[in-house]
Amino acid sequence: MKVIVDxxxxxxxxxxxIAAPVVFQMDEEGKLVWDGNPDESQRFxxxxxxxxxxxxxxxxxx
Amino acid sequence: xxxxxxxxGASLAGLRTAEQLRATGHxxxxxxxxxxxxxxxxxxxxxxxxxxxxxxHSAEQLHASVAFRRxxxxxxxxxxxxxxxxxxxxxxxxxxxxxGTELGFDGLVxxxxxxxxxxxxxxxxxxxxxxxxxxxxxxxxxxxxxxxxVVVVGAGFVGCEVAATALRLGCRVSIVEPAGAPMxxxxxxxxxxxxxxxxxTAGIRFHTGRSVAGILGREQVSAVDLDDGTTLGADxxxxxxxxxxxxxxxxxxxxxxxxxxxLCDNLLRAAGADRMVAVGDIxxxxxxxxxxxxxxxxxxxxxxxxxxxxxxxxxxxxxxxxADPTPFTPVPSFWSDQLxxxxxxxxxxxxxxxxxxxxGDPDHLHGGVLATYHRRSEHVGTVAxxxxxxxxxxxxxxxxxxxxxx
Ligand SMILES: Cc1cc2nc3c(=O)[nH]c(=O)nc-3n(C[C@H](O)[C@H](O)[C@H](O)COP(=O)(O)OP(=O)(O)OC[C@H]3O[C@@H](n4cnc5c(N)ncnc54)[C@H](O)[C@@H]3O)c2cc1C
Ligand code: SF4
Numbered sequence: 531m532k533v534i535v536d537x538x539x540x541x542x543x544x545x546x547x548i549a550a551p552v553v554f555q556m557d558e559e560g561k562l563v564w565d566g567n568p569d570e571s572q573r574f575x576x577x578x579x580x581x582x583x584x585x586x587x588x589x590x591x592x
Numbered sequence: 593x594x595x596x597x598x599x600x601g602a603s604l605a606g607l608r609t610a611e612q613l614r615a616t617g618h619x620x621x622x623x624x625x626x627x628x629x630x631x632x633x634x635x636x637x638x639x640x641x642x643x644x645x646x647x648x649h650s651a652e653q654l655h656a657s658v659a660f661r662r663x664x665x666x667x668x669x670x671x672x673x674x675x676x677x678x679x680x681x682x683x684x685x686x687x688x689x690x691x692g693t694e695l696g697f698d699g700l701v702x703x704x705x706x707x708x709x710x711x712x713x714x715x716x717x718x719x720x721x722x723x724x725x726x727x728x729x730x731x732x733x734x735x736x737x738x739x740x741x742v743v744v745v746g747a748g749f750v751g752c753e754v755a756a757t758a759l760r761l762g763c764r765v766s767i768v769e770p771a772g773a774p775m776x777x778x779x780x781x782x783x784x785x786x787x788x789x790x791x792x793t794a795g796i797r798f799h800t801g802r803s804v805a806g807i808l809g810r811e812q813v814s815a816v817d818l819d820d821g822t823t824l825g826a827d828x829x830x831x832x833x834x835x836x837x838x839x840x841x842x843x844x845x846x847x848x849x850x851x852x853x854x855l856c857d858n859l860l861r862a863a864g865a866d867r868m869v870a871v872g873d874i875x876x877x878x879x880x881x882x883x884x885x886x887x888x889x890x891x892x893x894x895x896x897x898x899x900x901x902x903x904x905x906x907x908x909x910x911x912x913x914x915a916d917p918t919p920f921t922p923v924p925s926f927w928s929d930q931l932x933x934x935x936x937x938x939x940x941x942x943x944x945x946x947x948x949x950x951x952g953d954p955d956h957l958h959g960g961v962l963a964t965y966h967r968r969s970e971h972v973g974t975v976a977x978x979x980x981x982x983x984x985x986x987x988x989x990x991x992x993x994x995x996x997x998x
Contacts, residue, residue, distance in 0.1 A: 539641075539657075543927065544981030548988065556982040569959050577663070581608070581896060584927060585641070586660060 532591040539587035550575035551583050594620030594912045595693030595698030600677045602626025605872025605895035606703035614665045622669045627676035633658040638729040639753040660868045682845045699906050702870040706835035719813030721830045731870045738762030743816045743826040747774035749928045751832030756930040771805040780947040786954035837874050853888040858920050860902035867909050869902035881921040889924050897922035939972030941965040
């Protein structure tokens with residue numbers, strides 16, 4: 531599973547970090563950091579994160 | 593038996609419900625019917641990024657940047673767009689569409705959302721706008737030129753966002769609001785007044801306690817008359833005076849309560865109907881997190897939350913199983929971006945009779961403010977302005993704890 535975040539869209543809402551804390555985190559400066567190749571066990575949470583992103587910046591491939 | 597489910601309304605709530613019907617094991621056919629020509633897209637950017645995006649773009653190009661991704665889960669769902677449902681016969685389980693066709697169903701999902709309320713005033717149509725759909729946004733974008741005189745009527749969240757975006761685009765912006773300071777009902781007087789001062793410093797002019805008495809101009813808007821005799825020159829009037837639920841298509845079905853949206857029970861079952869649920873902005877349901885009074889909630893978080901629960905309820909009903917009786921207690925949350933401020937709300941601040949300021953200085957909203965909202969001292973809401981996103985979890989968890997206790 532590949533996780534892509536369109537940083538031109540992302541506005542650091544941090545909703546993804548609540549939905550999938552293993553894949554997405556907000557760093558000290560409030561910027562998003564994420565795992566681009568998370569384990570398959572994270573799929574449900576990652577899909578959830580993509581759904582709740584207010585600006586729909588997250589893409590999940592295969 | 594699985595049966596055919598018709599979902600009326602092809603926006604966030606309709607899409608999420610179709611996904612969740614599959615996720616909760618409904619295997620029968622699903623048809624999603626929507627009157628807008630575009631596949632489901634995200635509305636919040638329409639008053640923010642999309643309204644402000646520079647350059648000429650067609651509706652199609654703009655749609656591409658706000659369209660919801662289509663999940664494999666709903667590959668076999670039939671989306672019929674560009675046609676309204678004009679009538680529903682719940683007895684016969686049959687819908688009538690604007691193209692004259694009819695469609696039978698076994699289960700029904702109402703996801704028809706809201707449309708903007710209009711000012712009941714005559715006057716020219718050119719220059720008068722509302723903002724709900726992509727089409728509305730495309731029309732407004734073209735007119736928000738630098739130096740254009742913009743009068744926004746209504747200082748709710750959408751009105752304030754549009755005003756902020758217009759200001760950023762170089763327009764001269766006024767807001768007219770009869771009820772007082774902006775977003776008063778949600779924020780409470782002290783914070784609302786602080787927001788007004790903040791926006792005034794940035795250059796938005798407020799006319800609070802005033803209402804619009806007339807819209808002037810021949811073919812094109814030229815001015816707005818206020819009830820105190822003031823005349824504001826205007827090239828563009830944006831009516832942001834609240835919304836009306838789209839329930840007309842359900843008229844004539846005895847038993848339904850369409851008084852304000854669709855009255856539902858806590859599991860989102862429409863009162864007075866069988867195998868029918870309502871989701872999103874249109875659903876009026878009780879949330880035991882607060883009390884037993886059914887309410888509509890116009891937040892982006894609610895379509896996804898209600899979709900999950902309503903889909904589970906309907907799938908169970910169609911399969912002849914009991915619906916899960918666990919109380920449904922979603923935590924309402926929304927955000928709003930205005931100039932250099934990001935508002936974040938959890939719970940229902942509008943229910944409060946008391947506001948407690950915990951952090952920050954209302955005269956420096958940009959530096960971050962945290963307030964909690966209480967009803968008879970019980971914590972019912974939280975509003976954060978410009979707090980770091982890393983703190984969201986802690987703010988939200990205050991309500992998850994409440995939910996567990998409810
Ligand atoms: C400009 C704007 C900015 C916003 N910003 C924010 C924000 O920053 N934060 C936030 O939390 N929320 C925001 N919201 C609110 C959020 O977008 C809504 O809560 C959400 O769109 C509700 O989704 P819904 O699917 O329930 O309803 P809707 O999105 O209203 O969808 C209903 C759909 O049903 C269709 N329909 C209606 N009647 C019929 C019929 N008879 N037949 C067929 N189709 C029909 C409608 O055309 C529409 O496509 C904003 C809303 C707007 C308009
Ligand atoms: S939820 Fe969306 S906007 Fe917010 S940090 Fe995650 S990707 Fe960015």
